[in-house]
Amino acid sequence: MxxxxxxxxxxxxxxxxxxxxxxxxxxxxxxxxxxxxxxxxxxxxxxxxxxxxxxxxxxxxxxxxxxxxxxxxxxxxxxxxxxxxxxxxxxxxxxxxxxxxxxxxxxxxxxxxxxxxxxxxxxxxxxxxxxxxxxxxxxxxxxxxxxxxxxxxxxxxxxxxCGVMAGIGAALNTGSVGRGDSVAVIGCGGVGAAAVLGSKLAGAARIIAVDIDDRKLDTARRLGATHTVNSKESDAVDAVRDLTGGFGADVVIEAVGRPETYRQAFYARDLAGTVVLVGVPTPEMKLELPLLDVFGRGGTLKSSWYGDCLPSRDFPMLIDLYLQGRLxxxxxxxxxxxxxxxxxxxxxxxxxxxxxxxxxx
Missing domain, CATH: 3.90.180.10 (Medium-chain alcohol dehydrogenases, catalytic domain)
Incomplete structure (x- = not known):
C-alpha cells in the first residue's frame, strides 16, 4: 500500500x-x-x-x-x-x-x-x-x-x-591528483573544501586554497590546505605562482563556476597542467580566452560532473576510509x-x- x-x-x-x-x-x-x-x-x-x-x-x-x-x-x-x-x-x-x-x-x-x-x-x-x-x-x-x-x-x-563526492572526485577522479603534486582550489565552500580533502588524500605536497572568505579558508586549512590565499587582498594567479616556484599548480580545481574564476584557474596552472571545472555555471555565462593561450599552454581542461564518480566503487571505499579515521x-x-x-x-x-x-x- x-x-x-x-x-x-x-x-x-x-x-x-x-x-x-x-x-x-x-x-x-x-x-x-x-x-x-x-x-x-x-x-x-x-x-x-x-x-x-x-x-x-x-x-x-x-x-x-x-x-x-x-x-x-x-x-x-x-x-x-x-x-x-x-x-x-x-x-x-x-x-x-x-x-x-x-x-x-x-x-x-x-x-x-x-x-x-x-x-x-x-x-x-x-x-x-x-x-x-x-x-x-x-x-x-x-x-x-x-x-x-x-x-x-x-x-x-x-x-x-552530492557535494562532498563532487569535490573529492574532482581531485581523485577527474584531476588525477598524485603524490607530490601541487594543487590550487579556487572557491572553498562545501565542494571546494572537499576538493582540498581529496587532494590531501591523494598525497598532494602543496594544496593552495583560494577564497574571499577567511572563514572558508580556515576550514580549508583544517581539512588539509598547506597555504591559503584571500583573493580580495591579493591576486589569486600571482599568489599561486609565487607559492609554486613561479610555475603555477599542477592541478587547479575551480569550484565556483564563474568566468572570472575559471580564467584565474586557467592562468594559475603550470604549463601542461590540468584545470578541473566542478563549479556549476548558470546558462547565461560566457567564457573568453585567447585561443593562442589555450594552444600554447597545453595541458588539459576538464569538467567534472559529480566528481566522475561511480557510486558502487567510490561510496564504500570512502566510507571505509571514514571509519578508519582517514577521511x-x-x-x-x-x-x-x-x-x-x-x-x-x-x-x-x-x-x-x-x-x-x-x-x-
Missing part, C-alpha cells in the same frame, strides 16, 4: 518551501522505498526552488541522503530491506555507449524511479535530482541505492550523495536541523555561514 509521509516541497519559483504530506507508492519493478535518516542541504536544492534548473514545479527537494531500504520491487537484487544506503543520482544503465566502453561514470542514460510521488490531491512531484529526500521516505530507482557500512554516521555518509566527513556537518528548518538553512547557506546543514529524521 502507498504511504503518506512528511516532506519539504517547493510549490513555485522563489517562494518559501513548505512542509507537506506526500504520497509514496509501493516500489514497482526496479524501484526501492528508502526511509531517510539524514539529508544535507545543498545549493542545488536552492537552485530548484529558484527555478534555476527547470520550471517543473512542485519540486520535492533534497538529494544528499542516507537511509535504510524499507521495500524493493520486482527484479531488485543489489539491495534488500534493511540495507543502509547512500542515495545517488548516477544510477548507471549498463547499456549506453559509455557503459559498454567500460566508462560507467560517464553513463549517458542514468535512470530514476518510473512512478511519481504526489501530493495528497494527486499532483505529481518532481524529485530533486530524481531523489527527493527532504522526506521521511522516498521512492527511487534501486540503482540509486549504494549499500555501505552501517557503522557510518548517516549525517556524514549522506553528504557523499573527516564529520567536518562538513556544521549543524543538524529538523525537517521544518530547511528554509532557514537556505539562508545560512546563502550567507556562507555553514559548510552543510543536515536534516536529521
Amino acid at each position: 502507498s504511504q503518506q509521509v512528511r516532506a519539504v516541497v517547493a510549490r513555485s519559483k522563489g517562494a518559501p518551501v513548505s512542509l507537506e504530506t506526500i504520497v509514496v507508492p509501493d516500489p514497482g519493478p526496479g524501484e526501492a522505498v528508502v526511509r531517510i535518516e539524514a539529508c544535507g542541504v545543498c545549493h542545488t536544492d536552492l537552485h530548484y526552488r529558484e527555478g534555476g534548473i527547470s520550471d517543473d514545479f512542485p519540486f520535492l527537494l533534497g538529494h544528499e541522503a542516507a537511509g535504510v531500504v524499507e521495500a524493493v520491487g520486482d527484479g531488485v537484487t543489489d539491495v534488500a530491506p534493511g540495507d543502509f544506503v547512500i542515495l545517488n543520482w548516477r544510477a548507471v544503465c549498463g547499456q549506453c555507449r559509455a557503459c559498454l566502453r567500460g566508462r560507467p561514470w560517464y553513463c549517458f542514460n542514468t535512470h530514476n524511479a518510473e512512478q511519481r510521488m504526489t501530493l495528497t490531491d494527486g499532483t505529481e512531484l518532481s524529485p530533486a535530482l530524481g531523489i527527493g529526500a527532504f522526506a521521511e521516505k522516498t521512492l527511487v530507482a534501486a540503482g540509486q541505492c549504494t549499500k555501505v557500512d552501517r557503522r557510518a554516521s548517516a549525517a556524514a555518509a549522506g553528504l557523499l550523495g 573527516d566527513l564529520d567536518a562538513f556537518v556544521t549543524e543538524t536541523i529538523a525537517l521544518d528548518e530547511v528554509e532557514k538553512a537556505f539562508e545560512r547557506m546563502h550567507n556562507g555561514d555553514v559548510l552543510r546543514s543536515v536534516v536529521l529524521l
Whole structure:
C-alpha cells in the first residue's frame, strides 16, 4: 500500500518551501522505498526552488541522503530491506555507449524511479535530482541505492550523495591528483573544501586554497590546505605562482563556476597542467580566452560532473576510509536541523555561514 509521509516541497519559483504530506507508492519493478535518516542541504536544492534548473514545479527537494531500504520491487537484487544506503543520482544503465566502453561514470542514460510521488490531491512531484529526500521516505530507482557500512554516521555518509563526492572526485577522479603534486582550489565552500580533502588524500605536497572568505579558508586549512590565499587582498594567479616556484599548480580545481574564476584557474596552472571545472555555471555565462593561450599552454581542461564518480566503487571505499579515521566527513556537518528548518538553512547557506546543514529524521 502507498504511504503518506512528511516532506519539504517547493510549490513555485522563489517562494518559501513548505512542509507537506506526500504520497509514496509501493516500489514497482526496479524501484526501492528508502526511509531517510539524514539529508544535507545543498545549493542545488536552492537552485530548484529558484527555478534555476527547470520550471517543473512542485519540486520535492533534497538529494544528499542516507537511509535504510524499507521495500524493493520486482527484479531488485543489489539491495534488500534493511540495507543502509547512500542515495545517488548516477544510477548507471549498463547499456549506453559509455557503459559498454567500460566508462560507467560517464553513463549517458542514468535512470530514476518510473512512478511519481504526489501530493495528497494527486499532483505529481518532481524529485530533486530524481531523489527527493527532504522526506521521511522516498521512492527511487534501486540503482540509486549504494549499500555501505552501517557503522557510518548517516549525517556524514549522506553528504557523499552530492557535494562532498563532487569535490573529492574532482581531485581523485577527474584531476588525477598524485603524490607530490601541487594543487590550487579556487572557491572553498562545501565542494571546494572537499576538493582540498581529496587532494590531501591523494598525497598532494602543496594544496593552495583560494577564497574571499577567511572563514572558508580556515576550514580549508583544517581539512588539509598547506597555504591559503584571500583573493580580495591579493591576486589569486600571482599568489599561486609565487607559492609554486613561479610555475603555477599542477592541478587547479575551480569550484565556483564563474568566468572570472575559471580564467584565474586557467592562468594559475603550470604549463601542461590540468584545470578541473566542478563549479556549476548558470546558462547565461560566457567564457573568453585567447585561443593562442589555450594552444600554447597545453595541458588539459576538464569538467567534472559529480566528481566522475561511480557510486558502487567510490561510496564504500570512502566510507571505509571514514571509519578508519582517514577521511573527516564529520567536518562538513556544521549543524543538524529538523525537517521544518530547511528554509532557514537556505539562508545560512546563502550567507556562507555553514559548510552543510543536515536534516536529521
